[in-house]
Amino acid sequence: MCGRFAADLDYSSLAEHYGAQQAPGLPKPSWNISPGSAIALVAQDRHGRRHLHTARWNLVPSWSDSDQMAYPTHNARVESALTKRTYADSARSQRSIIPASGYYEWTPDHQPYYFQAPDGHTLNIAGLYSWWRARPGQPWLLTATILTTQATPEAARVHDRMPMLITDENLESWLNPGMDGRTILPKAVEPGRHASEELIMHPVAPLKGDGPELTKDMALNQSVKRSQIFK
Template sequence: MCGRYATTRSSGTLSQLFEAYDDTDGRLRPDWNVAPTKPVPMVRVDGEGARAVSLARWGLLPPWATSPSAGARMINARVETVATSRAYAAPFARRRCLVPADGWYEWTRTDGGKQPYYLTRADGGVLALAGIWSVWRGPDGPWLTCSVLTTAAVGVLTGVHDRMPVLLPPQRWGRWLAPTADPTALLGADEEWLAGLEIRPVGPEVGNVRNGGPELTDRVPGVPAPRPRPPVAEAADEMTLF
């Protein structure tokens, strides 16, 4: 699952990295503790076929949703059911996006409670989470909303959680965004890309959404590395917070 993450690059930097124009109107702010329903950057293809860095509310709202509160339960979409889900199938087929992240957080149970980890590129590179987006028309106008796709964790990541966001290496970005591409062919794990991830123990402060500074990603010394474990299937289609 992916219930909290960090995204701190400016819209200008993201525009350069993803070869897209800036559609954020200067509203993007760095956030080291993104939580559901917050505004987040995404890279999408606009109606003219150009790449855009846009702001979207995290938590996809299908057109028939009667309240924006429904989005808090739809921050993640499972790859196993995204193509057939009533809420996700249409965006998966036609409105795919990249959700830029510095890293994401997961919690593991310990004898003393829960230990949070920050999963990030060891080289500091950007992560592109596979996402889908939609437009919800509320009383104050249209909103862009998005969800992050999740899949079964692999390798060392199974020691942190049995789910993980779908991570797309740069060579898959263009095909993922292309409306005519087969998205199911792009969802497999790239072992070389995953090998560059760092699993960093961090402090409990990240569990409070009111905390949002860069210190949340600081390493906590003395915490052992998590041990890999066999993945366990989750029952729910929509992910919720820890």
């Protein structure tokens, strides 16, 4: 699972990197983003235009009667996203990238660890999105979930699940709504679909408040292979 992540992002650079139009009012930097918070999301429309937009981190499917689901929807397992009613429509054609500086996972004894790229570059976390509104004529709400996958062996020392990460080389197919998720998502669970790049993980203090100090290393760094849907 992924219950917290950090996003200290340069939106102008990200918009250029993703080839996306930057929407106004994007979230302020945070190192303790929790479910229900406003997050930045990159998605592509049916005309091929990419957008860097604000979304709420808790997916609400378009058919829901309320924007408050009776169960958590901030994470979706990639193995079952296509068959779960909540996520199925989004998994087929509404895939996104949730850019992050890093993310946190907890051991069974509640010790948090922070995961990030060795060079500090932005992580392309795989996400799904959905537009929801209460009734016709009301404003639309953009919502999102993070896709999780089985942790790599090193990451599993902390937790058995981890966010699914997308390589820059595979952004085009991942974001393209014309590419059917029934073809793309099954590749994520095939054995050996891992990139060689490593993430750095280290223990951090219990998450309280907000600020870059939350990501401070408490011990020697360890590394974990980065999980991807494609090689």
